Amino acid sequence: MKKEQVVNCQFSVWYPIFKKHTIKSDHDTQTHSNSDLNGDLNAEEDIQWSDDETTTTVTAPEFPEFSSHVLEAINALGGSVFPKLNWSAPRDANWIALNSSLQCHSLSDIFLLFKSSDFITHDLTQPFLLCSDQDSPDPAINYELVLRKWSELIPGGEFRCFVKENKLIGNKRNGRSRVTIIIIIIIVVVVVVVVVVSALCLSNYTIQLELHSRRLALLPAVSQRDYTQYYQHILKQEEQICQAVEAFFSQHIQYNFLDEDFVFDVYRDSQGRVWLIDLNPFGEVTDSLLFSWEELTSGDLTQQQEGPAFRYATSEVTVQPSPCLSYRIPRDFVDLSTGEDAYKLIDFLKLKKSQQEDSEEEEEERGGDAPPQ
Ligand SMILES: Nc1ncnc2c1ncn2[C@@H]1O[C@H](COP(=O)(O)OP(=O)(O)OP(=O)(O)O)[C@@H](O)[C@H]1O
Numbered sequence: 343m344k345k346e347q348v349v350n351c352q353f354s355v356w357y358p359i360f361k362k363h364t365i366k367s368d369h370d371t372q373t374h375s376n377s378d379l380n381g382d383l384n385a386e387e388d389i390q391w392s393d394d395e396t397t398t399t400v401t402a403p404e405f406p407e408f409s410s411h412v413l414e415a416i417n418a419l420g421g422s423v424f425p426k427l428n429w430s431a432p433r434d435a436n437w438i439a440l441n442s443s444l445q446c447h448s449l450s451d452i453f454l455l456f457k458s459s460d461f462i463t464h465d466l467t468q469p470f471l472l473c474s475d476q477d478s479p480d481p482a483i484n485y486e487l488v489l490r491k492w493s494e495l496i497p498g499g500e501f502r503c504f505v506k507e508n509k510l511i512g513n514k515r516n517g518r519s520r521v522t523i524i525i526i527i528i529i530v531v532v533v534v535v536v537v538v539v540s541a542l543c544l545s546n547y548t549i550q551l552e553l554h555s556r557r558l559a560l561l562p563a564v565s566q567r568d569y570t571q572y573y574q575h576i577l578k579q580e581e582q583i584c585q586a587v588e589a590f591f592s593q594h595i596q597y598n599f600l601d602e603d604f605v606f607d608v609y610r611d612s613q614g615r616v617w618l619i620d621l622n623p624f625g626e627v628t629d630s631l632l633f634s635w636e637e638l639t640s641g642d643l644t645q646q647q648e649g650p651a652f653r654y655a656t657s658e659v660t661v662q663p664s665p666c667l668s669y670r671i672p673r674d675f676v677d678l679s680t681g682e683d684a685y686k687l688i689d690f691l692k693l694k695k696s697q698q699e700d701s702e703e704e705e706e707e708r709g710g711d712a713p714p715q
């Protein structure tokens with residue numbers, strides 16, 4: 343994944359291209375660039391140090407123009423919105439909101455979510471994390487507040503689709519799309535001509551045909567988005583879902599985006615209509631859900647002739663806790679429980695040991711002072 347691919351997945355880049363097929367939104371790019379934000383954070387002149395060394399008076403910054411612009415946008419979008427930054431929504435912070443949801447009615451609702459979200463911090467501080475071209479300079483980013491009309495989306499209707507070289511990865515159903523049919527016809531015509539021309543070319547043709555058929559035998563990589571739950575309707579409507587998603591892809595998305603490798607999220611509503619929800623970079627910063635990035639990039643899926651490349655939970659047994667739950671407790675607890683940070687674990691054990699030694703000492707002292715029985 344290159345930095346440019348990340349840049350192309352910003353909301354303000356893809357939204358104008360796919361406006362007709364996604365939820366109505368407003369995005370304000372008049373906000374600060376990364377360097378402005380850092381400048382603001384370092385602006386010590388805003389802090390008025392009082393004589394008393396222990397108290398500091400900080401004047402809260404005000405943005406009257408920005409606030410009224412946001413309020414206007416919220417009203418224009420029907421009074422309640424779903425907020426995002428250039429790439430991420432504060433999904434990890436919904437528990438802090440009064441309504442435990444990302445549904446916002448005012449600027450302070452948005453500020454609360456943004457300030458509490460690690461995902462938003464990621465957008466601000468590490469947008470190019472895991473990019474392969476780390477040596478190249480970071481492209482300039484204009485931060486934007488995105489407000490999307492609030493829509494009651496049923497999580498079971500959401501799917502994530504992985505596109506490599508402008509194909510749904512390993513999309514065997516792609517063989518049915520118009521473009522692929524044309525390609526097949528062209529290949530067949532070329533092959534016939536080659537066969538007729540010479541035996542030498544015939545051997546080349548065999549090699550060519552093998553390559554083509556491999557590419558056409560790709561299987562689709564589409565995953566249920568809310569993979570922690572089992573939805574019976576997905577099992578029942580597997581075929582319709584696949585057809586609807588693939589038709590949407592070939593009619594509206596394929597070849598229309600700036601990159602040929604990307605991940606897009608869709609929502610299939612109760613009438614069977616498919617809507618675009620988001621575009622994400624094709625790389626590890628994007629959650630691969632029921633696939634692994636190794637599978638998605640290794641070509642294993644493309645070689646496979648059988649097997650479900652449309653993946654979804656098939657029974658209650660696979661139900662898991664929501665991955666966002668871990669953001670509700672302090673980071674240290676999570677690191678300790680998963681054992682991911684060995685140093686934290688060592689510090690924790692040392693702390694425990696010293697606490698134990700302290701209490702043993704106290705007990706000894708108390709024992710010494712105790713009146714003889
Ligand atoms: N306009 C909306 N109204 C209500 N809920 C929404 C709206 N847009 C998205 N959602 C919900 O929020 C979830 C996250 O939205 P979105 O994909 O835009 O966030 P994201 O930060 O890009 O997520 P990811 O990190 O997985 O790419 C969606 O799966 C959907 O359930």
Ligand SMILES: [Mg+2]
Nearest residue numbers: 429620621622
């Ligand atoms: Mg996204």
